[in-house]
Amino acid sequence: MSSKKRVLVVDDELNIRRILQASFDKNGWVALTAESGEEALAVLGREEVDCVLTDVTMPGLSGYDLQKQIADKFPNLPVVIMTAFGTIPQAIESIRSGAFEFVTKPFDLDSVKKVVQSALEGDSAKAKKSSRKKATGGSASKAFIAESPAMKEILEMVQQVADSRATVLVTGESGTGKEVIARLIHTYSNRNENPFVAISCAALPETLLESELFGHEKGAFTGADSAKAGRFELADTGTFFLDEVGDIPMPIQIKLLRVLQEREFERLGATKPTRVDVRLVTATNRDLQEAVDDGLFRLDLLYRLQVVEIHLPPLRERIEDIKPLCEHFLAKYSEENGRSLATVSDEALEVLSNYPWPGNVRELENTMERATVMAKADETEMLVKHLPSKMRTAA
Ligand SMILES: Nc1ncnc2c1ncn2[C@@H]1O[C@H](COP(=O)(O)OP(=O)(O)OP(=O)(O)O)[C@@H](O)[C@H]1O
Numbered sequence: 409m410s411s412k413k414r415v416l417v418v419d420d421e422l423n424i425r426r427i428l429q430a431s432f433d434k435n436g437w438v439a440l441t442a443e444s445g446e447e448a449l450a451v452l453g454r455e456e457v458d459c460v461l462t463d464v465t466m467p468g469l470s471g472y473d474l475q476k477q478i479a480d481k482f483p484n485l486p487v488v489i490m491t492a493f494g495t496i497p498q499a500i501e502s503i504r505s506g507a508f509e510f511v512t513k514p515f516d517l518d519s520v521k522k523v524v525q526s527a528l529e530g531d532s533a534k535a536k537k538s539s540r541k542k543a544t545g546g547s548a549s550k551a552f553i554a555e556s557p558a559m560k561e562i563l564e565m566v567q568q569v570a571d572s573r574a575t576v577l578v579t580g581e582s583g584t585g586k587e588v589i590a591r592l593i594h595t596y597s598n599r600n601e602n603p604f605v606a607i608s609c610a611a612l613p614e615t616l617l618e619s620e621l622f623g624h625e626k627g628a629f630t631g632a633d634s635a636k637a638g639r640f641e642l643a644d645t646g647t648f649f650l651d652e653v654g655d656i657p658m659p660i661q662i663k664l665l666r667v668l669q670e671r672e673f674e675r676l677g678a679t680k681p682t683r684v685d686v687r688l689v690t691a692t693n694r695d696l697q698e699a700v701d702d703g704l705f706r707l708d709l710l711y712r713l714q715v716v717e718i719h720l721p722p723l724r725e726r727i728e729d730i731k732p733l734c735e736h737f738l739a740k741y742s743e744e745n746g747r748s749l750a751t752v753s754d755e756a757l758e759v760l761s762n763y764p765w766p767g768n769v770r771e772l773e774n775t776m777e778r779a780t781v782m783a784k785a786d787e788t789e790m791l792v793k794h795l796p797s798k799m800r801t802a803a
Protein backbone atom coordinates (compact mmCIF):
# COMPACT_ATOMS: atom_id res chain seq x y z
CA MET A 409 0.00 0.00 0.00
CA SER A 410 1.44 3.33 -0.96
CA SER A 411 0.69 6.04 1.56
CA LYS A 412 -1.30 9.08 0.55
CA LYS A 413 0.52 11.89 -1.19
CA ARG A 414 0.88 15.06 0.85
CA VAL A 415 0.44 18.47 -0.71
CA LEU A 416 1.14 21.72 1.12
CA VAL A 417 -1.12 24.59 0.04
CA VAL A 418 0.27 28.05 0.81
CA ASP A 419 -2.06 31.02 0.40
CA ASP A 420 -2.99 33.96 2.59
CA GLU A 421 -6.63 33.70 1.57
CA LEU A 422 -8.60 31.29 3.70
CA ASN A 423 -11.14 30.67 0.94
CA ILE A 424 -8.55 29.50 -1.52
CA ARG A 425 -6.95 27.23 1.04
CA ARG A 426 -10.37 25.72 1.74
CA ILE A 427 -11.31 25.17 -1.88
CA LEU A 428 -7.99 23.55 -2.70
CA GLN A 429 -7.97 21.46 0.45
CA ALA A 430 -11.44 20.07 -0.25
CA SER A 431 -10.60 19.32 -3.84
CA PHE A 432 -7.29 17.62 -3.00
CA ASP A 433 -8.94 15.55 -0.28
CA LYS A 434 -11.42 14.31 -2.85
CA ASN A 435 -8.48 13.36 -5.05
CA GLY A 436 -7.12 11.12 -2.34
CA TRP A 437 -4.29 13.41 -1.28
CA VAL A 438 -3.64 14.85 2.14
CA ALA A 439 -3.73 18.64 1.94
CA LEU A 440 -1.79 20.58 4.53
CA THR A 441 -2.13 24.35 4.60
CA ALA A 442 -0.11 27.39 5.54
CA GLU A 443 -1.16 31.02 5.38
CA SER A 444 2.29 32.46 4.80
CA GLY A 445 5.68 31.54 3.43
CA GLU A 446 7.11 31.58 6.95
CA GLU A 447 4.48 29.15 8.18
CA ALA A 448 5.09 26.95 5.13
CA LEU A 449 8.77 26.65 6.04
CA ALA A 450 7.81 25.73 9.59
CA VAL A 451 5.47 23.01 8.29
CA LEU A 452 8.19 21.69 6.00
CA GLY A 453 10.52 21.52 8.97
CA ARG A 454 8.32 19.06 10.82
CA GLU A 455 6.18 17.26 8.21
CA GLU A 456 6.67 14.99 5.20
CA VAL A 457 5.47 16.86 2.09
CA ASP A 458 5.50 15.64 -1.53
CA CYS A 459 4.57 18.86 -3.31
CA VAL A 460 4.08 22.55 -2.47
CA LEU A 461 1.49 24.72 -4.19
CA THR A 462 2.03 28.36 -3.37
CA ASP A 463 0.48 31.73 -4.06
CA VAL A 464 2.86 34.52 -5.04
CA THR A 465 1.58 37.65 -3.35
CA MET A 466 1.43 37.20 0.40
CA PRO A 467 2.41 39.42 3.30
CA GLY A 468 5.97 38.63 4.35
CA LEU A 469 7.79 36.02 2.31
CA SER A 470 6.54 35.96 -1.30
CA GLY A 471 5.84 32.73 -3.15
CA TYR A 472 8.97 33.26 -5.21
CA ASP A 473 11.14 33.72 -2.11
CA LEU A 474 9.56 30.63 -0.63
CA GLN A 475 10.33 28.67 -3.80
CA LYS A 476 13.97 29.78 -3.68
CA GLN A 477 14.33 28.72 -0.05
CA ILE A 478 12.72 25.37 -0.79
CA ALA A 479 15.03 24.87 -3.78
CA ASP A 480 17.88 25.46 -1.37
CA LYS A 481 16.74 23.34 1.57
CA PHE A 482 14.65 20.65 -0.13
CA PRO A 483 16.00 20.44 -3.67
CA ASN A 484 13.84 17.45 -4.62
CA LEU A 485 10.57 18.92 -3.47
CA PRO A 486 8.51 20.18 -6.44
CA VAL A 487 6.95 23.64 -6.10
CA VAL A 488 4.00 24.80 -8.18
CA ILE A 489 3.44 28.56 -8.28
CA MET A 490 -0.01 30.18 -8.47
CA THR A 491 0.31 33.54 -10.11
CA ALA A 492 -1.98 36.26 -11.36
CA PHE A 493 -2.38 36.43 -15.10
CA GLY A 494 -0.20 39.17 -16.52
CA THR A 495 2.87 38.34 -14.45
CA ILE A 496 3.86 35.37 -16.55
CA PRO A 497 7.39 36.58 -17.30
CA GLN A 498 8.07 36.50 -13.58
CA ALA A 499 6.58 33.03 -13.32
CA ILE A 500 8.81 31.87 -16.15
CA GLU A 501 11.73 33.27 -14.17
CA SER A 502 10.69 31.03 -11.27
CA ILE A 503 10.79 27.98 -13.54
CA ARG A 504 14.30 29.01 -14.50
CA SER A 505 15.19 29.02 -10.84
CA GLY A 506 13.72 25.57 -10.31
CA ALA A 507 9.96 25.81 -9.78
CA PHE A 508 8.15 22.82 -11.24
CA GLU A 509 5.36 24.68 -13.00
CA PHE A 510 3.03 27.63 -12.63
CA VAL A 511 -0.73 27.99 -12.92
CA THR A 512 -2.48 31.29 -13.43
CA LYS A 513 -5.15 32.71 -11.15
CA PRO A 514 -8.10 32.65 -11.30
CA PHE A 515 -7.45 28.98 -11.74
CA ASP A 516 -9.42 26.09 -13.04
CA LEU A 517 -9.39 23.40 -10.34
CA ASP A 518 -9.03 20.66 -12.87
CA SER A 519 -5.82 21.98 -14.37
CA VAL A 520 -4.36 22.73 -10.94
CA LYS A 521 -4.98 19.10 -10.00
CA LYS A 522 -3.34 17.87 -13.18
CA VAL A 523 -0.27 19.99 -12.65
CA VAL A 524 0.04 18.85 -9.02
CA GLN A 525 -0.47 15.28 -10.24
CA SER A 526 2.49 15.57 -12.62
CA ALA A 527 4.58 17.15 -9.90
CA LEU A 528 3.75 14.23 -7.60
CA GLU A 529 4.49 11.67 -10.28
CA GLY A 530 7.90 13.21 -10.51
CA ASP A 531 8.53 14.50 -13.95
CA SER A 532 11.04 12.51 -15.95
CA ALA A 533 11.04 9.85 -13.25
CA LYS A 534 11.02 7.28 -16.00
CA ALA A 535 13.81 9.10 -17.74
CA LYS A 536 15.96 9.12 -14.64
CA LYS A 537 15.55 5.41 -14.15
CA SER A 538 17.20 4.64 -17.43
CA SER A 539 20.85 3.89 -16.91
CA ARG A 540 22.61 7.08 -17.54
CA LYS A 541 25.63 7.49 -19.70
CA LYS A 542 26.90 11.01 -19.56
CA ALA A 543 28.24 12.20 -22.87
CA THR A 544 31.59 13.67 -22.03
CA GLY A 545 33.83 14.49 -24.93
CA GLY A 546 32.23 11.72 -26.96
CA SER A 547 31.74 11.82 -30.69
CA ALA A 548 28.76 14.16 -30.37
CA SER A 549 30.76 16.94 -28.78
CA LYS A 550 33.75 16.35 -31.02
CA ALA A 551 31.61 16.92 -34.08
CA PHE A 552 30.30 20.13 -32.59
CA ILE A 553 32.66 22.99 -33.32
CA ALA A 554 32.65 25.85 -30.82
CA GLU A 555 35.81 27.94 -30.97
CA SER A 556 34.41 31.49 -30.79
CA PRO A 557 33.58 32.98 -27.39
CA ALA A 558 29.90 33.16 -28.39
CA MET A 559 29.71 29.46 -29.26
CA LYS A 560 31.70 28.42 -26.19
CA GLU A 561 29.16 30.25 -24.08
CA ILE A 562 26.34 28.49 -25.90
CA LEU A 563 27.96 25.10 -25.38
CA GLU A 564 28.24 25.84 -21.67
CA MET A 565 24.60 26.85 -21.54
CA VAL A 566 23.58 23.64 -23.33
CA GLN A 567 25.40 21.56 -20.75
CA GLN A 568 23.89 23.56 -17.93
CA VAL A 569 20.27 23.29 -19.05
CA ALA A 570 20.40 19.78 -20.55
CA ASP A 571 19.18 17.96 -17.45
CA SER A 572 16.36 20.29 -16.51
CA ARG A 573 12.88 19.87 -17.90
CA ALA A 574 12.77 23.47 -19.09
CA THR A 575 11.66 23.97 -22.68
CA VAL A 576 14.34 25.41 -24.93
CA LEU A 577 13.76 27.68 -27.91
CA VAL A 578 16.66 27.72 -30.36
CA THR A 579 16.72 30.70 -32.71
CA GLY A 580 19.05 31.78 -35.47
CA GLU A 581 19.34 32.24 -39.21
CA SER A 582 19.06 29.31 -41.55
CA GLY A 583 22.02 26.94 -41.36
CA THR A 584 23.41 28.21 -38.05
CA GLY A 585 23.10 24.79 -36.38
CA LYS A 586 19.76 24.89 -34.57
CA GLU A 587 19.07 21.21 -35.08
CA VAL A 588 22.59 20.30 -34.00
CA ILE A 589 21.97 22.18 -30.75
CA ALA A 590 18.64 20.41 -30.18
CA ARG A 591 20.35 17.02 -30.54
CA LEU A 592 23.20 18.11 -28.30
CA ILE A 593 20.75 19.06 -25.54
CA HIS A 594 19.36 15.54 -25.73
CA THR A 595 22.82 13.96 -25.79
CA TYR A 596 23.90 15.81 -22.66
CA SER A 597 20.64 15.14 -20.81
CA ASN A 598 19.64 12.31 -18.50
CA ARG A 599 17.17 11.31 -21.22
CA ASN A 600 19.90 10.45 -23.70
CA GLU A 601 19.10 6.75 -23.80
CA ASN A 602 15.44 7.47 -24.47
CA PRO A 603 13.96 8.59 -27.78
CA PHE A 604 14.84 11.78 -29.62
CA VAL A 605 11.96 12.55 -31.95
CA ALA A 606 11.97 15.41 -34.45
CA ILE A 607 9.33 16.92 -36.70
CA SER A 608 9.23 20.02 -38.85
CA CYS A 609 6.02 22.00 -38.58
CA ALA A 610 6.61 23.78 -41.88
CA ALA A 611 4.86 22.62 -45.02
CA LEU A 612 2.45 20.24 -43.31
CA PRO A 613 -1.25 21.03 -43.72
CA GLU A 614 -2.99 21.65 -40.40
CA THR A 615 -4.90 18.37 -40.07
CA LEU A 616 -1.90 16.30 -41.04
CA LEU A 617 0.35 18.14 -38.59
CA GLU A 618 -2.21 17.66 -35.85
CA SER A 619 -2.44 13.92 -36.37
CA GLU A 620 1.37 13.63 -36.71
CA LEU A 621 1.81 15.40 -33.37
CA PHE A 622 -1.00 13.89 -31.35
CA GLY A 623 -1.92 10.69 -33.19
CA HIS A 624 -5.45 9.53 -33.90
CA GLU A 625 -7.93 6.79 -33.14
CA LYS A 626 -9.34 4.48 -35.77
CA GLY A 627 -12.04 6.28 -37.75
CA ALA A 628 -11.11 9.74 -36.43
CA PHE A 629 -11.26 11.05 -39.99
CA THR A 630 -11.69 9.66 -43.50
CA GLY A 631 -8.75 7.41 -44.22
CA ALA A 632 -7.86 6.73 -40.56
CA ASP A 633 -8.12 2.95 -40.95
CA SER A 634 -6.24 2.19 -37.79
CA ALA A 635 -5.20 3.96 -34.63
CA LYS A 636 -1.82 5.65 -34.71
CA ALA A 637 0.39 7.10 -32.00
CA GLY A 638 1.57 10.66 -32.54
CA ARG A 639 5.12 11.93 -32.20
CA PHE A 640 4.45 13.17 -28.68
CA GLU A 641 3.78 9.61 -27.59
CA LEU A 642 6.79 8.28 -29.46
CA ALA A 643 8.95 10.82 -27.66
CA ASP A 644 7.67 9.79 -24.21
CA THR A 645 10.49 9.81 -21.60
CA GLY A 646 12.73 11.44 -24.18
CA THR A 647 13.16 14.71 -26.07
CA PHE A 648 10.82 16.09 -28.70
CA PHE A 649 12.23 18.54 -31.24
CA LEU A 650 9.65 20.75 -32.97
CA ASP A 651 11.35 22.51 -35.84
CA GLU A 652 9.90 25.64 -37.51
CA VAL A 653 7.61 26.09 -34.53
CA GLY A 654 6.60 29.54 -35.83
CA ASP A 655 4.59 27.81 -38.55
CA ILE A 656 2.18 26.08 -36.18
CA PRO A 657 -1.42 27.14 -36.87
CA MET A 658 -3.38 28.74 -34.02
CA PRO A 659 -5.68 25.78 -33.17
CA ILE A 660 -2.68 23.50 -32.71
CA GLN A 661 -0.91 26.14 -30.64
CA ILE A 662 -3.69 25.80 -28.06
CA LYS A 663 -3.23 22.02 -27.89
CA LEU A 664 0.51 22.44 -27.60
CA LEU A 665 0.10 24.88 -24.74
CA ARG A 666 -1.98 22.32 -22.91
CA VAL A 667 0.59 19.55 -23.34
CA LEU A 668 3.23 21.87 -21.94
CA GLN A 669 1.21 22.77 -18.89
CA GLU A 670 -0.74 19.61 -18.12
CA ARG A 671 1.40 17.02 -19.88
CA GLU A 672 -1.58 15.45 -21.53
CA PHE A 673 -3.55 15.63 -24.75
CA GLU A 674 -6.10 13.63 -26.68
CA ARG A 675 -5.42 11.69 -29.84
CA LEU A 676 -7.73 12.88 -32.63
CA GLY A 677 -11.07 11.21 -32.08
CA ALA A 678 -10.14 10.00 -28.60
CA THR A 679 -12.20 10.57 -25.50
CA LYS A 680 -9.50 9.79 -22.97
CA PRO A 681 -6.36 11.86 -22.53
CA THR A 682 -2.87 10.45 -23.03
CA ARG A 683 -0.16 11.45 -20.55
CA VAL A 684 3.42 12.00 -21.63
CA ASP A 685 6.71 12.98 -20.07
CA VAL A 686 8.49 14.85 -22.81
CA ARG A 687 11.20 17.48 -22.86
CA LEU A 688 10.39 19.93 -25.60
CA VAL A 689 12.99 21.74 -27.69
CA THR A 690 11.77 24.01 -30.48
CA ALA A 691 13.50 26.01 -33.19
CA THR A 692 12.64 28.79 -35.56
CA ASN A 693 14.36 31.22 -37.87
CA ARG A 694 11.40 33.57 -37.60
CA ASP A 695 10.96 36.42 -35.16
CA LEU A 696 8.25 34.98 -32.92
CA GLN A 697 7.66 38.27 -31.12
CA GLU A 698 6.80 39.75 -34.49
CA ALA A 699 4.46 36.82 -35.16
CA VAL A 700 2.80 37.57 -31.80
CA ASP A 701 2.40 41.23 -32.78
CA ASP A 702 0.85 40.15 -36.07
CA GLY A 703 -1.64 37.96 -34.22
CA LEU A 704 -0.22 34.74 -35.64
CA PHE A 705 1.37 33.32 -32.52
CA ARG A 706 0.11 33.11 -28.95
CA LEU A 707 2.07 35.13 -26.45
CA ASP A 708 1.40 32.65 -23.62
CA LEU A 709 2.80 29.85 -25.80
CA LEU A 710 5.87 31.91 -26.65
CA TYR A 711 6.53 32.42 -22.92
CA ARG A 712 6.29 28.67 -22.38
CA LEU A 713 8.61 27.85 -25.27
CA GLN A 714 11.33 30.31 -24.38
CA VAL A 715 11.89 29.36 -20.75
CA VAL A 716 15.42 28.98 -22.00
CA GLU A 717 16.33 30.72 -25.24
CA ILE A 718 19.48 29.92 -27.15
CA HIS A 719 20.27 32.30 -29.97
CA LEU A 720 22.84 31.13 -32.49
CA PRO A 721 24.68 34.09 -34.02
CA PRO A 722 25.23 34.05 -37.79
CA LEU A 723 28.59 32.68 -38.90
CA ARG A 724 29.79 36.14 -40.06
CA GLU A 725 29.63 37.25 -36.42
CA ARG A 726 31.85 34.43 -35.16
CA ILE A 727 34.65 34.18 -37.68
CA GLU A 728 36.86 32.32 -35.16
CA ASP A 729 34.72 29.28 -35.93
CA ILE A 730 35.42 29.38 -39.67
CA LYS A 731 38.85 27.74 -39.61
CA PRO A 732 37.97 24.82 -37.30
CA LEU A 733 34.71 24.27 -39.17
CA CYS A 734 36.60 24.19 -42.48
CA GLU A 735 39.08 21.64 -41.14
CA HIS A 736 36.26 19.56 -39.70
CA PHE A 737 34.39 19.45 -43.02
CA LEU A 738 37.55 19.04 -45.12
CA ALA A 739 38.46 15.95 -43.12
CA LYS A 740 34.95 14.57 -43.53
CA TYR A 741 34.68 15.16 -47.29
CA SER A 742 38.30 14.29 -48.12
CA GLU A 743 37.66 10.89 -46.65
CA GLU A 744 34.40 10.56 -48.56
CA ASN A 745 35.91 11.62 -51.88
CA GLY A 746 39.37 10.08 -51.68
CA ARG A 747 41.15 13.43 -51.28
CA SER A 748 43.80 14.70 -48.82
CA LEU A 749 42.72 18.29 -48.05
CA ALA A 750 43.28 18.95 -44.36
CA THR A 751 44.36 22.57 -43.88
CA VAL A 752 43.35 26.00 -45.17
CA SER A 753 45.86 28.44 -46.67
CA ASP A 754 46.09 31.89 -45.08
CA GLU A 755 44.90 33.48 -48.27
CA ALA A 756 41.87 31.18 -48.54
CA LEU A 757 41.02 31.80 -44.90
CA GLU A 758 41.13 35.53 -45.60
CA VAL A 759 38.62 35.08 -48.42
CA LEU A 760 36.37 32.90 -46.26
CA SER A 761 36.51 35.36 -43.37
CA ASN A 762 35.36 38.23 -45.58
CA TYR A 763 32.45 36.38 -47.09
CA PRO A 764 29.05 37.12 -45.43
CA TRP A 765 27.78 33.48 -45.37
CA PRO A 766 24.04 34.01 -45.85
CA GLY A 767 23.62 30.22 -45.61
CA ASN A 768 25.84 30.04 -42.53
CA VAL A 769 27.43 26.72 -41.49
CA ARG A 770 25.44 24.73 -44.02
CA GLU A 771 26.82 26.91 -46.82
CA LEU A 772 30.34 26.55 -45.46
CA GLU A 773 29.90 22.79 -45.34
CA ASN A 774 28.76 22.74 -48.98
CA THR A 775 31.70 24.96 -49.92
CA MET A 776 34.17 22.56 -48.30
CA GLU A 777 32.56 19.57 -49.97
CA ARG A 778 32.91 21.31 -53.32
CA ALA A 779 36.55 22.21 -52.56
CA THR A 780 37.49 18.59 -51.90
CA VAL A 781 35.91 17.61 -55.18
CA MET A 782 37.86 20.36 -56.97
CA ALA A 783 41.18 19.36 -55.38
CA LYS A 784 43.69 16.89 -56.80
CA ALA A 785 44.17 13.69 -54.82
CA ASP A 786 47.59 14.71 -53.42
CA GLU A 787 46.80 18.32 -52.50
CA THR A 788 46.72 18.75 -48.70
CA GLU A 789 46.11 22.48 -48.39
CA MET A 790 42.89 24.13 -49.49
CA LEU A 791 43.66 27.14 -51.68
CA VAL A 792 41.71 30.10 -53.04
CA LYS A 793 41.44 28.34 -56.39
CA HIS A 794 39.31 25.62 -54.77
CA LEU A 795 36.66 28.17 -53.80
CA PRO A 796 33.70 29.22 -55.93
CA SER A 797 34.36 32.29 -58.05
CA LYS A 798 31.64 34.36 -56.35
CA MET A 799 33.66 34.18 -53.10
CA ARG A 800 36.91 35.01 -54.78
CA THR A 801 35.46 38.10 -56.45
CA ALA A 802 33.67 39.19 -53.26
CA ALA A 803 37.03 39.35 -51.52
N1 LIG B 1 28.89 24.06 -34.58
C1 LIG B 1 28.82 23.13 -35.55
N2 LIG B 1 29.75 22.17 -35.64
C2 LIG B 1 29.69 21.24 -36.62
N3 LIG B 1 28.76 21.20 -37.57
C3 LIG B 1 27.78 22.14 -37.55
C4 LIG B 1 27.76 23.15 -36.53
N4 LIG B 1 26.71 23.96 -36.76
C5 LIG B 1 26.10 23.46 -37.85
N5 LIG B 1 26.70 22.37 -38.32
C6 LIG B 1 26.33 21.62 -39.54
O1 LIG B 1 25.74 22.55 -40.45
C7 LIG B 1 24.58 22.02 -41.08
C8 LIG B 1 23.37 22.88 -40.76
O2 LIG B 1 23.03 22.75 -39.39
P1 LIG B 1 21.51 22.63 -38.89
O3 LIG B 1 20.74 21.76 -39.80
O4 LIG B 1 21.52 22.30 -37.46
O5 LIG B 1 21.07 24.15 -39.11
P2 LIG B 1 19.65 24.84 -38.84
O6 LIG B 1 19.92 26.08 -38.07
O7 LIG B 1 18.72 23.85 -38.28
O8 LIG B 1 19.22 25.26 -40.32
P3 LIG B 1 17.73 25.56 -40.92
O9 LIG B 1 17.27 26.83 -40.29
O10 LIG B 1 17.98 25.72 -42.38
O11 LIG B 1 16.90 24.39 -40.57
C9 LIG B 1 24.45 20.59 -40.58
O12 LIG B 1 25.01 19.71 -41.49
C10 LIG B 1 25.23 20.58 -39.28
O13 LIG B 1 25.77 19.32 -39.03
Ligand SMILES: [Mg+2]
Pocket residue numbers: 586587651
Ligand atom coordinates in the same frame (compact mmCIF):
# COMPACT_ATOMS: atom_id res chain seq x y z
MG1 LIG C 1 16.98 23.05 -39.10
